[in-house]
Amino acid sequence: MIKAERLNQGDTVGVIAPASPPDLKNLDKGISFLESLGLKVKLGAHVNKKHGYLAGNDQQRLEDFHHMFQDPEITAIFCAGGGYGTGRIVADIDYASIKENPKIFWGYSDITCLHTAIRQETGLVTFHGPMLCSDVGKEGFDAESEKMFHQLFEPEGMHYNENLSPLEVIGEGEASGEVVGGNLSLLVNAMGTPYEIDTKGKLLFLEDVGEEPYRLDSFFNQLKLAGKLEDAAGIILGDFSGTETEKTKETLSLSQVYEDYFSHLNKPVLAGFKIGHCLPHYSIPFGTDAVLSSHRKSLMIQPGVD
Incomplete structure (x- = not known):
């Protein structure tokens, strides 16, 4: 496990768009937010590019990604947004360069592909948190979600319980x-590839948005059949918004789907964490040690920076 150095006011951070166009x-509002934290912001050269549903072609997005890790002035990298596209560049990333230049890396949703690959190829701790364009820059971004960025300046752990x-x-x-x-x-899409997630002895966090119960059922079934649920030490179920059924009136509830896949695993499984496509959005590091307890109804996660 490699932790990046914490941020300090006056640091320069990078912004990239490795997936869809922001x-x-x-994005301007999101950049202003970073500046309000006392940070200087450098944009990737291709952030404003468009290539259909992608923020520039694969080479352009990969160049921005590599440049930010290799630029000695940059201390952290924030993703502008998600959508689609990171899976197209993951096989061409220079992971040795990341390991030599460990930095804070922040995003979620389609960025899941990069989180998994970076951690498993380099050991670097990364952060699952709201993005500048699709979250921070929108109306309604709340104070609780804003507070989550403070963990990048001080190595403080997360204690999630029913107070949240x-x-x-x-x-x-x-x-x-x-x-x-x-x-x-995204985790299911990576099954059978070199970037398939390793869950053995891990606390597996899952979230999604806009998927009906039968679709979530199929995703959970894929993880079950691949042994990912059995291998995990515990399961953390985040926000699953937009699950309303449209295609059929005959459905199972999300709670019933949870029951079918998780109630007989003989391990801690807790649902209801406000982590994912939601507000507030509580940000967490990936790759640090944590404790999940059903008795205390809590998740305690170690800090993600040094």
């Missing part, structure tokens, strides 16, 4: 391990 007006949101116990127990995971559909 809304530039919202109601938590549902689906599986009993207590387990420790590194927190890994991210967007459920």
Whole structure:
């Protein structure tokens, strides 16, 4: 496990768009937020590019990604937004360069592909948190979500309990391990590739948005059949918004789907964490040690920076 150095006021941070094109007006607001934290901001050369549904072609997005890790002035890298595209560049990333230049890396959703690959190829701790364009720059971005950026300046751990949101116990127990995971559909997309997630002895975090219960069922089933749920030490279920059924009136509830896949695992499984496509969005590091307890209804995560 490699932790990047904490941020200090006056540091220069980089902004890249490794997936879909960002809304530039919202991105400007997100940049202003970073500046309000006392940071200087350097944009990737291709952030404003468009190539269909991508923020520039694969080579342009890969160049920005590499440049930010190799630039000695940059101390942290923030993703403008998600959408789609990171899976197209993951095989061409220079992971040795990342290991030689460990930096804070922040994003979620489609960025899940990069989180998994970076951690498993280099050991670098990365951060699952709201993005500048699709979250920070939009109306309604809240103070609780803003506070989550402070963990980059001070190595403070996260103690998530029912003071933050109601938590549902689906599986009993207590387990420790590194927190890994991210967007459920992205993790399933990577199955059978060199960047398939390793869950053995880990606390597996899952979230998604806009997927109906039958779709989530199919994703959970894929993880089950691949042994990922059995291998995990515990399961952390984040926000699953937009699950309303449209295609059929005959459906199972999300709670029923949870019950089918997680209640018989003989390990801690808790649902209701406000982590994902939601507000507030509580940010967490991936790759640090944590403890998940059904008895205390809590998740305790070690700091993600030195």
